[in-house]
Amino acid sequence: MCLIMPVEETSPQAASPPSGPSKAATNGHGSVIAPVAHKASMEQNGIASHPSHDAPPSMPWFGMDIGGTLTKLVYFEPTDLSEAEEESEVETIKNIRKYLKSNSAYGETGHRDAHLQMENVRVGNHTGTLHFIRFPTSEMPNFLELSKSKGMATLASTICATGGGAYKFEEDFQREVNLTLHKFDELDCLIRGIEYIEDNNMDRECYYFLNPRSEDLCEKVTFDFSDPYPFLVVNIGSGVSILAVDGPDNYRRVSGTSLGGGTFLGLSCLLTGCKTFEEAIELAAQGNNENVDKLVRDIYGGDYQRFGLGGDIVASSFGQMNSAEKRAKVSREDLACATLITITNNIGSIARMVAANEKIEKVLFVGNFLRVNPISMKLLSHAMEFWSGGQLKAIFLEHEVCLGVVGTDIEGTVVSKNSSTCNSKVRGYFGAVGSMLELMRTGELPSCSVGQEGSQVQQLTVPRPA
Ligand SMILES: Nc1ncnc2c1ncn2[C@@H]1O[C@H](COP(=O)(O)OP(=O)(O)O)[C@@H](O)[C@H]1O
Numbered sequence: 001m002c003l004i005m006p007v008e009e010t011s012p013q014a015a016s017p018p019s020g021p022s023k024a025a026t027n028g029h030g031s032v033i034a035p036v037a038h039k040a041s042m043e044q045n046g047i048a049s050h051p052s053h054d055a056p057p058s059m060p061w062f063g064m065d066i067g068g069t070l071t072k073l074v075y076f077e078p079t080d081l082s083e084a085e086e087e088s089e090v091e092t093i094k095n096i097r098k099y100l101k102s103n104s105a106y107g108e109t110g111h112r113d114a115h116l117q118m119e120n121v122r123v124g125n126h127t128g129t130l131h132f133i134r135f136p137t138s139e140m141p142n143f144l145e146l147s148k149s150k151g152m153a154t155l156a157s158t159i160c161a162t163g164g165g166a167y168k169f170e171e172d173f174q175r176e177v178n179l180t181l182h183k184f185d186e187l188d189c190l191i192r193g194i195e196y197i198e199d200n201n202m203d204r205e206c207y208y209f210l211n212p213r214s215e216d217l218c219e220k221v222t223f224d225f226s227d228p229y230p231f232l233v234v235n236i237g238s239g240v241s242i243l244a245v246d247g248p249d250n251y252r253r254v255s256g257t258s259l260g261g262g263t264f265l266g267l268s269c270l271l272t273g274c275k276t277f278e279e280a281i282e283l284a285a286q287g288n289n290e291n292v293d294k295l296v297r298d299i300y301g302g303d304y305q306r307f308g309l310g311g312d313i314v315a316s317s318f319g320q321m322n323s324a325e326k327r328a329k330v331s332r333e334d335l336a337c338a339t340l341i342t343i344t345n346n347i348g349s350i351a352r353m354v355a356a357n358e359k360i361e362k363v364l365f366v367g368n369f370l371r372v373n374p375i376s377m378k379l380l381s382h383a384m385e386f387w388s389g390g391q392l393k394a395i396f397l398e399h400e401v402c403l404g405v406v407g408t409d410i411e412g413t414v415v416s417k418n419s420s421t422c423n424s425k426v427r428g429y430f431g432a433v434g435s436m437l438e439l440m441r442t443g444e445l446p447s448c449s450v451g452q453e454g455s456q457v458q459q460l461t462v463p464r465p466a
């Protein structure tokens, strides 16, 4: 059984930098055309195939998403090993398992999200537990050092990896820990997952906010995504990528901005001395941007009526901070709040212009910047609707983790149709889960299933690649 990995050369939607890993075709307007990679096209292009295997790959089983800010690592711990299997395991694997399980912090910055742990998961031919570990990508040298000290290099195994770091750190993995990275593209994965919504009538997966500005009237409403095309995807990670999805397996990276989640975090740390994203969001929730920004009414004394600009609209982000007097009065909370609003509004504004340019009305916002961040979701909702005169809708997803899983070619899943079996808190790890499942692709074998503790295990079937 020969399996094909969607390696990078077939997914030419990489961002504009000339040194990017992929060769991209452009459509003449600067946007990059990227059909989702398929086995057939990869074979035609002479792309390397995944090593064929009838048996699952040797353990340990990991998946990695090495992003610009966060590295997300998923580790599968088999809980059904027979005595003979346990005995035949090499000491290094046992030690790695013991080390990962007995700690919830690794070094100073690595965390295992123990509360997200998923029991009773079937991967390949084993049942076990999925562990979710994250650390700042900037700590990669320490991570490699730690892996080396735990004997990873002696295993000579393979890890599936996605995200920009899969390219950046490929040689380091090989050199330091003798690990081969099978890379696959983060945007292909994302788009496939979203398309799965349409294919599987996941009619409660998408939602938008009604009356996003009103604390009392704001309501989360299901969005009917049964007729999705065309739609825009705004992926807010460290930076922002904007993709226009024209039809099945057909998308373009039409725009992007470097002012993204990483900018919010970086500026917040700089301005408030906060140390984490969570702290920055908490500060922002307690602050008032009006002490930092210059509003239309600060300039006009009221509304700018001729063009319908209300007095409470931000005219100039951080526009009051040129005054030493105002700077002296401003709080950390105010600064975090203004930073969040500045970044969010800018993304909303670019998304709106791209939508108008592309004549697209549905705009899907995804990425970890929106994690624990209802302020931005509601702001985006309001901005999209207000500035488009009600034409544009900001749409969000309930379960990015499930979409990520199916986004790597896992189809026919029961899990994603039944949201109660999805762990929505695992948002942000989907690329890592998806990359581990890539490792498991073994043709038509049922390869992965997910169940809650105590519930029936449900099967995900993995089709033979198209
Ligand atoms: N615990 C966290 N640590 C750092 N950033 C976080 C965290 N949770 C959410 N974020 C936000 O998510 C962004 C990263 O999003 P993500 O989708 O993981 O992108 P990337 O793959 O580029 O790391 C950060 O820049 C930050 O704004």
Ligand SMILES: CC(C)(COP(=O)(O)O)[C@@H](O)C(=O)NCCC(=O)O
Residues within 6 Å of the ligand: 015, 016, 067, 068, 069, 163, 164, 236, 237, 238, 239, 240, 241, 242, 255, 256, 257, 258
């Ligand atoms: C380069 C990236 C695709 C990397 O993805 P990320 O790790 O930020 O999720 C993204 O940061 C991006 O699209 N940046 C904006 C580049 C630009 O169009 O200006």
